[in-house]
Amino acid sequence: MAAPRRDTKGIVDAGELFSRVRFRRREPAEPLRPYLEHYWLIDWDLPQPYASHVVPHPSVNVVFQRFGTRPEDGFGEVSGIGLGLCTQKLEGTGRVCGVQFRPGGFRPFAPGHAVSEWTGRSLALGSVFRDGAPDGAVGGALAGAAQAVLEPDDEHARVAALDAFLLSLGPTPDPRADLAMALAHRIRTDRSILRVSELARAEGLSARTLQRLFAQYVGVGPKWVILRYRIHEALERAETDAAVDWAGLAADLGYADQAHLVRDFTATVGVPPTAYAPSR
Structure with a gap:
């Protein structure tokens, strides 16, 4: 590992x-x-x-x-x-x-x-x-x-x-936990996975099966995980790049447009990305 x-x-x-x-x-x-x-x-x-x-x-x-x-x-x-x-x-x-x-x-x-x-x-x-x-x-x-x-x-x-x-607590081996970990890891590392339907298709699973698996083993749905990793990526870019191309980053992260990224970033972090980035 x-x-x-x-x-x-x-x-x-x-x-x-x-x-x-x-x-x-x-x-x-x-x-x-x-x-x-x-x-x-x-x-x-x-x-x-x-x-x-x-x-x-x-x-x-x-x-x-x-x-x-x-x-x-x-x-x-x-x-x-x-x-x-x-x-x-x-x-x-x-x-x-x-x-x-x-x-x-x-x-x-x-x-x-x-x-x-x-x-x-x-x-x-x-x-x-x-x-x-x-x-x-x-x-x-x-x-x-x-x-x-x-x-x-x-x-x-x-x-x-x-x-x-x-x-002292375990762990108890569980193949479904292994699958959930593998799928979550793929969401984090595979930038082409931008929607639940894409993940389901790539893994040969139904969206409903993914929802049940993530609720049982991850704690939130796969769509939430995809969105959270998008915000993490945007936040780190804001931390390290004072001249972020927010429109370009929104496209890279699978957003329909910059406004949707700004909405999610603001709702999560508390300030819009353009207000956060300049002070870093």
């Missing part, structure tokens, strides 16, 4: 974020790599409050976080796919250790429910992982997990704790 991504897709004003916090991505243990994008670690010690903004990926995250320095304040939760802009206020001292699953990769760790049940929600670990699994095994995995992940100052120890936590 490839090393963790180095792009900034989804991060609004990445340069500003990186100037204020210590952000890095780490690779999980080998058995987990088919299911995970990467771990993401953030530490901060801020003299003034700061609000970070992220346009979420079509991914479930498990997030361990602590605001402050007391070990007892640490907690973990499952964050389903965020449908809108995610804003997090950071102040004082804190630490986050997150797990970004591949789209479709979370279901093997919690096979009892459709992933769409978590979409737009954040839930305590126990409310997701206990259902349908032996209490003893899951209870052992959850007990003290937040402290084990968040307490070490050495980030290698934090990664090892994340590995141990996830390996």
Whole structure:
């Protein structure tokens, strides 16, 4: 599997974020790599409050976080796919250790429910992982997990704790999860896939079958995934190119015209691309 991504897709004003916090991505243990994008670690010690903004990926995250320095304040939760802009206020001292699953990769760790049940929600670990699994095994995995992940100052120890936590939960092999991950990956990497009908035709599946598969295993529909990756591409272009040809980019991303791209970008990021780009 490839090393963790180095792009900034989804991060609004990445340069500003990186100037204020210590952000890095780490690779999980080998058995987990088919299911995970990467771990993401953030530490901060801020003299003034700061609000970070992220346009979420079509991914479930498990997030361990602590605001402050007391070990007892640490907690973990499952964050389903965020449908809108995610804003997090950071102040004082804190630490986050997150797990970004591949789209479709979370279901093997919690096979009892459709992933769409978590979409737009954040839930305590126990409310997701206990259902349908032996209490003893899951209870052992959850007990003290937040402290084990968040307490070490050495980030290698934090990664090892994340590995141990996830390996204690599974994963349960599932060919349909493998298919969902492959299809989502194709949407992200194949620029010719601009519509659900094109993906269905290329894969020899019906659009209805794709909808059911994505609801069960990804958490959102394939059209939503296509649109979200379009916005990620536009956002990264705005971050790195002060003279973006928005009409040309709209055509490249499969939009009927520039106005449709502007509408989606504004609805997701909160400002139109022409207002966002010049300040970067």
